[in-house]
Amino acid sequence: MDKLKKYINEINDFPKEGIVFKDINPIYKDPKRWTELMLPLQKLIYRTKPDYIAGIESRGFIAASAIAFKNEIGFIPIRKSNKLPGKVIGIDYKLEYGEDRLEIQQNSIKKDSKVIIMDDLLATGGTATAAGKLISEAGGDLIGYAFLVELTKLRGRNKLDSNLLVESLIKY
Ligand code: AMP
Numbered sequence: 001m002d003k004l005k006k007y008i009n010e011i012n013d014f015p016k017e018g019i020v021f022k023d024i025n026p027i028y029k030d031p032k033r034w035t036e037l038m039l040p041l042q043k044l045i046y047r048t049k050p051d052y053i054a055g056i057e058s059r060g061f062i063a064a065s066a067i068a069f070k071n072e073i074g075f076i077p078i079r080k081s082n083k084l085p086g087k088v089i090g091i092d093y094k095l096e097y098g099e100d101r102l103e104i105q106q107n108s109i110k111k112d113s114k115v116i117i118m119d120d121l122l123a124t125g126g127t128a129t130a131a132g133k134l135i136s137e138a139g140g141d142l143i144g145y146a147f148l149v150e151l152t153k154l155r156g157r158n159k160l161d162s163n164l165l166v167e168s169l170i171k172y
Contacts (some may be wrong), residue, residue, distance in 0.1 A: 051113035060119035093130035115140040125156025
């Protein structure tokens with residue numbers, strides 16, 4: 001997976017000063033590279049057989065919806081505040097650059113169904129932790145997380161429930 005690092009651009013001071021933003025878009029526009037990146041996720045799905053993939057807005061939607069569609073698994077969007085219609089369950093949380101809120105639609109998950117959360121990147125783990133709480137509150141059985149990129153120095157992994165599976169594909 002490390003050989004894919006050359007297709008990830010690093011943008012300094014985006015979206016805020018001091019952040020080195022990992023831009024994965026060059027991988028998505030190259031079908032060979034994208035397939036290479038998605039293969040371990042494909043294996044993860046075979047192994048764990050989730051009922052739903054929940055993607056975190058917005059960059060998490062890309063891999064999550066692609067893998068859900070390919071495997072005929074339900075896709076659940078976890079979105080920023082005031083984006084989802086109808087009744088929602090919400091949670092406020094801190095992230096590497098500020099504060100935010102995530103929401104999920106009420107009744108979007110059949111009780112006790114197995115859910116894997118996907119996002120593009122694991123940094124401090126705040127977003128993923130909040131997303132996990134939402135899935136549990138909505139009645140889902142969270143079985144794990146998958147990230148395309150992990151910034152290991154930020155130790156976000158340590159924030160996540162150690163009983164859950166945590167897969168990250170490209171580690172910095
Ligand atoms: P965190 O909650 O700190 O783990 O941050 C993870 C979320 O913020 C993910 O949804 C990422 O898309 C985004 N994010 C945080 N840091 C970066 C970064 N250096 N490059 C790209 N995305 C980032």
